[in-house]
Amino acid sequence: MTGASPRRLYLFQLESVTVPVAGGTLEMSSGCYLIETGDGQHILIDSGLPVDYTPPPGMPSAHHGKDVIAHLADLGLRPDDITTLICTHFDIDHVGHHDAFTKAELIVQREQYERARGGDERSAAGRAHWDHPALRYRLIDGDTELLPGLTLIETGGHAPGHQSVLVRLPRTGPVLLAIDAVVMQRLFTPDRRAWPGDDNEEQLRASTRKLLDLVEREQVTLVIFGHDGQQWQSLTKAPESYE
Numbered sequence: 001m002t003g004a005s006p007r008r009l010y011l012f013q014l015e016s017v018t019v020p021v022a023g024g025t026l027e028m029s030s031g032c033y034l035i036e037t038g039d040g041q042h043i044l045i046d047s048g049l050p051v052d053y054t055p056p057p058g059m060p061s062a063h064h065g066k067d068v069i070a071h072l073a074d075l076g077l078r079p080d081d082i083t084t085l086i087c088t089h090f091d092i093d094h095v096g097h098h099d100a101f102t103k104a105e106l107i108v109q110r111e112q113y114e115r116a117r118g119g120d121e122r123s124a125a126g127r128a129h130w131d132h133p134a135l136r137y138r139l140i141d142g143d144t145e146l147l148p149g150l151t152l153i154e155t156g157g158h159a160p161g162h163q164s165v166l167v168r169l170p171r172t173g174p175v176l177l178a179i180d181a182v183v184m185q186r187l188f189t190p191d192r193r194a195w196p197g198d199d200n201e202e203q204l205r206a207s208t209r210k211l212l213d214l215v216e217r218e219q220v221t222l223v224i225f226g227h228d229g230q231q232w233q234s235l236t237k238a239p240e241s242y243e
């Protein structure tokens, strides 16, 4: 691997919440991710809920852990040290600190960006954060290798132009960050159903199958699901890292 390849992957756990569901409760958690490359770049994936977020009426309020800025500080990093910010999609729980990363290049699927700029309802809540005038965007179309060992995978269905991330690490091997294409481990099946909040069930299923194929083909050693609170308990979290 060359110097510009991923060397470490840090998992930042953000909020966690227990959601009542039929017959019990569901542990949900959210996170964002930091990749360090061999040549010293710091690539952030998503930025979590904004500081001033209040849940909609009727929704349980989350336990707030450290935010992304505090997680970076623990590693001796400031927002200006982030060279690239990968935007998986513009839902509020993924964009809340984007406006802190004015030195970074932000990378998003063109479809997601254009739908959001066009005023789609779901991206409106976080707009002050992702549509800040100081931010620089690079728009991409479909699957894109960003660096050797770092590929963005277009996985629409949860949101239009949503993307997942495949990271090849020197020791761990290929790690798939499914993000909200697959929010829980138990939804990672070919015939899965959509959840409320998903944009398009047919596309979501196609994206899930695309990721199932990728896991097989690339011999992925670890799949991290978007909001699986139970899985988060077993993951290696920052300041530790996968190498």
Ligand SMILES: [Zn+2]
Pocket: 091, 093, 094, 180, 226, 227
């Ligand atoms: Zn989400």
